[in-house]
Amino acid sequence: MNDVLEFHGRHRLVPVVVVDRADRAWPLAETLSDAGLPSAEVTLRTPAALSVISAMTACPGFVVGAGTVVRPAQVEQAVAAGARYVVSPGFSAAVDRECRQLGVLLVPGVATATELQAALEAGRDVVKFFPAAAAGGAAMVAALSAPFPSARFVPTGGIGAAELGDYLRLTSVLAVGGTWLAPRDAVDSGDFERIARDVREATTLVEHLR
Ligand SMILES: O=C(O)C(=O)C[C@H](O)[C@H](O)COP(=O)(O)O
Numbered sequence: 001m002n003d004v005l006e007f008h009g010r011h012r013l014v015p016v017v018v019v020d021r022a023d024r025a026w027p028l029a030e031t032l033s034d035a036g037l038p039s040a041e042v043t044l045r046t047p048a049a050l051s052v053i054s055a056m057t058a059c060p061g062f063v064v065g066a067g068t069v070v071r072p073a074q075v076e077q078a079v080a081a082g083a084r085y086v087v088s089p090g091f092s093a094a095v096d097r098e099c100r101q102l103g104v105l106l107v108p109g110v111a112t113a114t115e116l117q118a119a120l121e122a123g124r125d126v127v128k129f130f131p132a133a134a135a136g137g138a139a140m141v142a143a144l145s146a147p148f149p150s151a152r153f154v155p156t157g158g159i160g161a162a163e164l165g166d167y168l169r170l171t172s173v174l175a176v177g178g179t180w181l182a183p184r185d186a187v188d189s190g191d192f193e194r195i196a197r198d199v200r201e202a203t204t205l206v207e208h209l210r
Helices: 003-011 022-034 049-057 072-081 093-102 113-121 137-145 161-168 184-189 192-209
Strands: 013-017 039-043 063-067 085-087 105-107 126-129 152-155 176-178
Touching: 003 013, 003 039, 003 063, 013 192, 022 039, 022 049, 022 184, 022 192, 039 049, 049 063, 049 072, 063 072, 072 085, 072 093, 093 105, 105 126, 126 137, 137 152, 137 161, 152 176, 161 176, 161 192, 184 192
Parallel strands: 013 039, 013 176, 039 063, 063 085, 085 105, 126 152
Antiparallel strands: none
């Protein structure tokens, strides 16, 4: 397994972050690292996102990926900024091709059996199950795992601390992602104490589930 996937499988949590200000990148990475979760999927939804990725790569041991990658050109930009992996909300053959060419891991999004089958056919065994809550939650992941035992899921979308156990108890779930670990408003306002508290609460929950 790719080292980024091993990392996520070990931590079992992926903070998905929407960062509006590049100067928040370093304190956010430090906060996440200190709280025991040295990684972030930085969504390419803000003008600052690529600068945020670059800044976070300077934090020792911090694993940074690019999220919301929907066009092939964004793959090159994300990799140039230092992203170690790429996440898409859906499955795009063009994005998949670009990731292959640049040798970067892609975690494509799937919400149905047909989409999962396409991702597996393309050799993508680890997929983002998105939007997890709206697409059927942990019950849907369990149902999809039966006919596709090789698939590993990173459910994301509408998940909070309360739902964590439902997903993480499934052996087919590699890790759970979400913005609840470092909400946009907390990042914007520089409320790193709140982020540290929420991340510690989540990592403690994960420890109890082991
Ligand atoms: O697919 C992408 O690249 C995305 O950006 C989708 C995000 O991962 C979710 O929107 C996070 O969902 P929440 O945790 O409910 O805020």
